[in-house]
Amino acid sequence: MLEFKMPSLGADMEAGTLCEWLVKPGDKVKRGDIIATVDTQKGLIDIEVFDEGTIGELVIKPDEKVPVGTIMALIVPDKEPTVKKEEKAPVKKAEKKEEEKPTGEIPVTVILQGIKASPLAKRMATEKGIDLTTLKGSGEGGAITKADVENAIIEKMAPKEEKKVAAAESIRMAVAAAMSKSNREIPHYYLETKVDMSKALAWLSEANKQRSVKQRLLPVVLLLKAVAKALTEVPDLNGYWENGLHKKPDINIGFVISLRAGGVMIPAIHNIDKKTIDELMVSLNDIIPRARAMKLRSSELSESTITVTSLGENNAETVYGLIYPPQVAIVGFGSITEQPWAETGMLDVRPVLTATLSADHRATDGATGSRFLMAMKDYLQKPAEL
Amino acid sequence: MILTNWPGNNKTALCITLAVFKKMTDNNTIKLTYREAIKQAIREALQKDDRVFLMGEDVGRYGGAFAATKGLLQEFGPERIMDTPLSESGFVGAGIGAALGGMRPIVEVMTVNFSLLAMDQVVNNAATLLHMSGGQLNVPLVIRMSCGIGRQLAAQHSHSWEPLYAHIAGLKVLSAGTHEDARGMLLTALQDPDPVIIFEYNFLLNKEAEIPANAGAVNITKAKIRREGKDISIITYGAGVYKALDAAKELSILGIDAEVIDLRVLRPLDAATIFNSVKKTHRALLVEEAWSSVNVSSEISARITENIFYDLDAPVQRLGGVEVPVPYPKHLEDASVPQQTDIINKVKKMLQHA
Numbered sequence: 001m002l003e004f005k006m007p008s009l010g011a012d013m014e015a016g017t018l019c020e021w022l023v024k025p026g027d028k029v030k031r032g033d034i035i036a037t038v039d040t041q042k043g044l045i046d047i048e049v050f051d052e053g054t055i056g057e058l059v060i061k062p063d064e065k066v067p068v069g070t071i072m073a074l075i076v077p078d079k080e081p082t083v084k085k086e087e088k089a090p091v092k093k094a095e096k097k098e099e100e101k102p103t104g105e106i107p108v109t110v111i112l113q114g115i116k117a118s119p120l121a122k123r124m125a126t127e128k129g130i131d132l133t134t135l136k137g138s139g140e141g142g143a144i145t146k147a148d149v150e151n152a153i154i155e156k157m158a159p160k161e162e163k164k165v166a167a168a169e170s171i172r173m174a175v176a177a178a179m180s181k182s183n184r185e186i187p188h189y190y191l192e193t194k195v196d197m198s199k200a201l202a203w204l205s206e207a208n209k210q211r212s213v214k215q216r217l218l219p220v221v222l223l224l225k226a227v228a229k230a231l232t233e234v235p236d237l238n239g240y241w242e243n244g245l246h247k248k249p250d251i252n253i254g255f256v257i258s259l260r261a262g263g264v265m266i267p268a269i270h271n272i273d274k275k276t277i278d279e280l281m282v283s284l285n286d287i288i289p290r291a292r293a294m295k296l297r298s299s300e301l302s303e304s305t306i307t308v309t310s311l312g313e314n315n316a317e318t319v320y321g322l323i324y325p326p327q328v329a330i331v332g333f334g335s336i337t338e339q340p341w342a343e344t345g346m347l348d349v350r351p352v353l354t355a356t357l358s359a360d361h362r363a364t365d366g367a368t369g370s371r372f373l374m375a376m377k378d379y380l381q382k383p384a385e386l
Numbered sequence: 387m388i389l390t391n392w393p394g395n396n397k398t399a400l401c402i403t404l405a406v407f408k409k410m411t412d413n414n415t416i417k418l419t420y421r422e423a424i425k426q427a428i429r430e431a432l433q434k435d436d437r438v439f440l441m442g443e444d445v446g447r448y449g450g451a452f453a454a455t456k457g458l459l460q461e462f463g464p465e466r467i468m469d470t471p472l473s474e475s476g477f478v479g480a481g482i483g484a485a486l487g488g489m490r491p492i493v494e495v496m497t498v499n500f501s502l503l504a505m506d507q508v509v510n511n512a513a514t515l516l517h518m519s520g521g522q523l524n525v526p527l528v529i530r531m532s533c534g535i536g537r538q539l540a541a542q543h544s545h546s547w548e549p550l551y552a553h554i555a556g557l558k559v560l561s562a563g564t565h566e567d568a569r570g571m572l573l574t575a576l577q578d579p580d581p582v583i584i585f586e587y588n589f590l591l592n593k594e595a596e597i598p599a600n601a602g603a604v605n606i607t608k609a610k611i612r613r614e615g616k617d618i619s620i621i622t623y624g625a626g627v628y629k630a631l632d633a634a635k636e637l638s639i640l641g642i643d644a645e646v647i648d649l650r651v652l653r654p655l656d657a658a659t660i661f662n663s664v665k666k667t668h669r670a671l672l673v674e675e676a677w678s679s680v681n682v683s684s685e686i687s688a689r690i691t692e693n694i695f696y697d698l699d700a701p702v703q704r705l706g707g708v709e710v711p712v713p714y715p716k717h718l719e720d721a722s723v724p725q726q727t728d729i730i731n732k733v734k735k736m737l738q739h740a
Contacts, residue, residue, distance in 0.1 A: 120668050120699040139700060139738060146668055146699040 002051045004073040006066050009040055009301035010178065010266075010324075014133050016040045017065040018072065027055045029075065034297065036072065041174035042265060043294025045301060053077045065156075067131045117144035124149045130156065171263035182322045186241075187361040190320055191369045195353040195377050196343075197336050203383035207277075219336065220310050221280045223353075224253055225386040227308055227331050228272035230376035236364045237329040237357075237372055238305045245328065245363040254304030254324060255284070257291045265291040266324060268304035277386060311335055318354045328360040329369075331376075353380075414599045420590040423568035423597070424454045424530075428492065430602070431576055432462050435490055438576060441468035441477055442494030451496045452532060452591055478504035478529065482511050482581075485527040490576050498533035498547045498585070512581040513556030524579040528572065534625045534675055535719055536589030541711035544719075546676035548624065551583050552652040552685075558582045559653040560606055563627035565595040567650060570604030578606070587625050609656040611663065615645035618733055619663040621686060622673040623649035626724065630673055633729035642737060652682055660686060661694050668699035669736055675723040678706030700736050705729060 006016050016038040023035045034046040035055070056074040060066055115132050117125070121144045125132045130152045137144035200222050208216045228251045231238045239247040251273045254266040267287045272280060290296055307324045310333040317337055321330035334354040341350035355376065359369045379386060418426070431438045440455065446469040449456030459467040470477040474495060481493035495501045501508070508529070515523045535544035551559045560575065562568045562584060575582035612627060613634050620630045627648045634644040645663055649655065664670045670690055672683035683704045690702055705724035713719050733739075 118668075118699040119696045123696045140735065143700070 001056060002053060002075040002077055003071045004035075004049060004051070004075055006038070006068050006070045006072055007047060007298050007302060008068045009042065009045055009298055010174070013040055013042075013068055013174070015065055015067045015131055016045075018060055018062050019044060020062055021058055021073075023055050023058075025055050025057060028078075029053060029055060038298075041170040042296070042301065043171075045296055045298050047298045049075070051075050051077065115144065116142060118146065120146050121149045125152075128153050128156075171259065171261075171265075175263050178324060179322050182325050186323050186325060188323060188358045189361045189366055189369065191357045191359075191366060191373055192318065192320075193355055193373045193377055194339075195355055195380050196341060197351040197353045197380065200380050200383045201336070201351055215278065215281070217277060217281050218284070220312070220333075221277055221284065222380065222383055222386055223310060223333055224255070224269070224272055224280060224308060225277060226376045226379040227253060227306070229379045229386065230372050231306065232273055233375045234368060234372040236368050237359060239328055239363070240305070240326040241328050241360050241363050242326055248305040250303075250305065252303050252305045254307040254327075255287070256307060256309040256321075257288055259292060265294070265296070266304060266307060267291045267296050267300040268302075270299075270303065306330070308333070318356060320356050321358045323358055323360055328363040329372075330358050332356040332358070415596040416599045416601075417594055417596050418565065419592055419594050420565055420568050420587070421452065421454050421592065423565045424572075424586060425456070425458070427569050427572040428455060428458065429461070431490075431492065431573055432458070432466055434573075435576065437488065437490040438492065439466040439468065439484075439489065440492045440494060441470050441481065443470055443472055443496050443500075445469060445494050450494070452588065454591070455494075474500050474503035475507055478507040479511065481527050481529070482507060482515075482525055485525045485581075486515070486523060491527055492572065492576070493527065493529045495529060495531040497539070497543050497545075497588075498531045499542055499545050501529070501531050501547070508551075508557070508581070508583075509554055513554050516580060517556065525581045526576070526579050527581045528575045528578075528584060529581070530572070530584045530586060532586045532588050534585075534587045534589055535712050535723060536625070538714060538716060538719060539588070540714040544712040546625070546674070546707060548585055548652055548674070549676050549681040549684075551585075552655075552682055554653070556581070557653060558606070559585070559651070561585045561624040561650060561652055563587065563590075563622075563624045563648050563650070564612070565590075565593075566597050566601060567604060567648075569597055569601045571606055571650075573603035574606045577603075582606070585624055589625065590628070593628070606651060607656065609647055609649045609651065609659040611645060611659070612648045613644070613646040615643040615667065617643045617645075617667055617737060618669040618671060619645045619647060619660075619667045620671050620673060620729065620733070621647045621649065621660060621663075621683075623652060623682065625675045626673040629724070629726050630729055633726045633733070636726070636730055637733055640734070640739060642733060642739060644733060649682070649686075655685065655689070657689055657693070660690065664690055665694055665697045668697055670698075670702045671729070671732055671736060672702065672704045672706075673724050673729055674705075675707050677709045678704060679709060681706055703732060703736055705732055 019037045019039050021036050023029060029035055029049050030052045031050055033049050035049045036047045038045050038047050053075040056076045058073050060072050116137060117132050118139065124146060130149055132144055135144050135148050135152055138148050139145040204217055204219060204222065231251050235247050238251055239245055250271055252268040252270045253272050254268050257265045259265060269283050269287060306327055307330040309319055309321050309330060311319055313335055315335045317334040319332035319334055321332045323330050336351045336353045338349050339352040341348050341352060355373060357369045357373050428440060444451050445455045446459040446467045478493055481491040484491045512525050512527055515525050534546055548561055551557060558578060558580060560571050560582060562571050568586060571584055575584060613631055620634065622630045630646045634646050637644050645667055647659060647663055672686055674681055674683055683706060687702045687704060705728055708722045710722060712722055
């Protein structure tokens with residue numbers, strides 16, 4: 001029997017509310033199937049399954065709010081236990097997936113240890129399955145007391161009538177939590193470089209002449225592609241920091257999308273280094289509207305290995321990002337503006353992009369970061385190779 | 387060593403005291419002062435058992451430094467009410483000898499600070515003889531001493547040495563924080579085959595309260611819940627008991643239901659009563675007049691944490707004496723120990739009461 005657990009969709013996620021099961025016991029599922037929708041601070045998320053088999057039991061019911069890591073359903077594996085060897089590969093993959101989402105249970109425990117709650121409150125919360133990190137303490141010095149846990153139990157028991165927090169507000173809180181953690185725990189270092197974009201933009205306008213309006217490329221695809229290529233050369237920036245640097249084999253770039261109502265969503269665009277420019281543009285066209293509508297898949301919210309924030313046209317020229325934990329780097333692109341450019345003793349006016357890197361000094365040093373920025377800059381001078 | 391100008395020595399005041407406080411009240415209770423309760427206890431003990439006698443400084447002809455034994459010399463004669471020289475080590479030692487010889491002595495040490503002079507007798511003889519003799523020699527001695535502050539007796543006569551005695555293995559240490567216990571503890575203590583120390587409280591002497599008309603011997607092994615409550619356990623003894631009860635009364639107006647535990651027995655501590663109360667209320671405030679460092683509350687706090695940590699909903703808190711020699715001026719003296727308002731404020735803070 002395989003356990004299907006509430007996934008963590010980012011370092012800031014502590015719990016999710018099941019909205020709907022899209023499967024019933026007896027249904028066959030395979031890797032990648034969407035089997036449930038879950039309401040999180042980031043809106044309704046489609047949850048994928050990573051195992052193959054038949055749904056055995058749906059453990060939690062719609063409208064139940066459960067902490068990350070809670071068993072939601074049991075899945076009976078397809079194959080007989082005796083043939084398990086053949087199945088080893090997918091199982092391994094599933095395990096690996098879990099490794100990639102360490103944002104789930106580990107941080108929760110860490111927070112629990114440091115949380116200010118009375119011994120009695122902690123005991124009661126454990127017994128009743130209340131997540132103390134979701135409670136606000138009313139005791140002396142903000143400590144969580146028996147009364148706070150009792151209120152939480154009542155709330156848990158009460159029929160779910162609770163007014164839904166406006167999506168914008170809830171995203172604000174999610175961003176606040178993640179960024180506070182980042183600023184509190186990650187010793188950032190910052191690097192900056194200016195990139196002459198004349199070659200890249202010239203190549204782009206030529207390329208777009210051969211494409212229909214729908215297929216036209218935006219400068220950002222070149223930037224994302226250049227980041228991905230540079231990461232293959234400097235893989236230390238692509239990974240997580242969890243008591244040590246864990247480099248990730250896949251390059252899944254989390255792309256910051258700012259929401260009109262405030263807040264940001266950071267969907268992951270998978271394997272950018274392996275996508276062509278056109279495939280990447282298709283991905284972007286697909287994911288940006290879905291992110292704005294808050295209709296993302298769980299893998300898109302949980303699997304990014306580095307973040308890129310790009311301000312786009314007519315915006316500030318420089319942006320220094322805060323790393324999205326547990327990642328170790330964020331790349332920032334400002335607006336491309338015309339600026340005086342000195343080269344080979346001559347002064348010219350060129351379209352210039354300011355690229356920044358904020359990186360985790362626990363994981364890497366400035367030399368690594370600088371190598372990355374220079375590699376990226378180099379790729380942007382050879383757009384045809386991207 | 388004799389305290390002159392002590393208000394209790396005033397004959398007029400005493401006569402009024404006796405006349406007023408002996409009167410019977412309704413429901414078979416009597417209203418009496420703490421001083422009168424002590425005297426009744428001694429008188430009853432002397433009447434009941436020929437082996438009982440009282441000795442100490444000024445207990446006879448003078449009637450007691452605090453007038454608690456006034457008239458007993460006339461009633462029982464000089465063999466049973468013995469004035470002693472000003473030599474604590476000597477007469478406490480004599481008391482131990484008398485106890486070993488089959489008597490049931492009550493030794494009065496005028497104030498607790500003088501008992502330091504007899505500490506060697508108490509610690510090395512009274513408390514250890516049973517052990518040193520391989521269980522052959524019991525020392526059925528009762529030592530009464532007045533203590534505490536509140537009567538402007540200044541730094542040398544205002545000690546709260548309860549923690550000091552509660553530290554000594556081999557002793558039973560009682561604290562008479564109420565009239566009921568002032569009336570009853572002595573009688574039970576005299577039944578005990580081993581040495582018992584009873585602390586009495588100066589500032590309560592003139593305080594009157596109602597106790598059952600037939601009040602007598604009381605249990606001396608258990609703490610007592612003086613007031614039941616569910617929100618917090620105020621654990622105290624001696625001088626703290628009435629203050630805590632008054633505080634609890636005022637807190638109830640604010641909707642806070644405080645339980646008040648009178649420890650009564652400081653050695654050996656009745657941990658079960660404490661634990662049961664704190665398991666119910668999940669909060670404990672420990673109140674006493676002794677200096678805060680290494681006092682009885684320290685011990686109770688440690689035991690609560692060791693045994694029922696997971697029942698606590700707030701850190702255990704203590705209110706103790708300010709760690710200075712007790713001041714003489716009234717306002718400073720008052721400020722040097724926890725008062726009713728201190729207890730109220732502390733409880734409100736612990737309960738985050740707006």
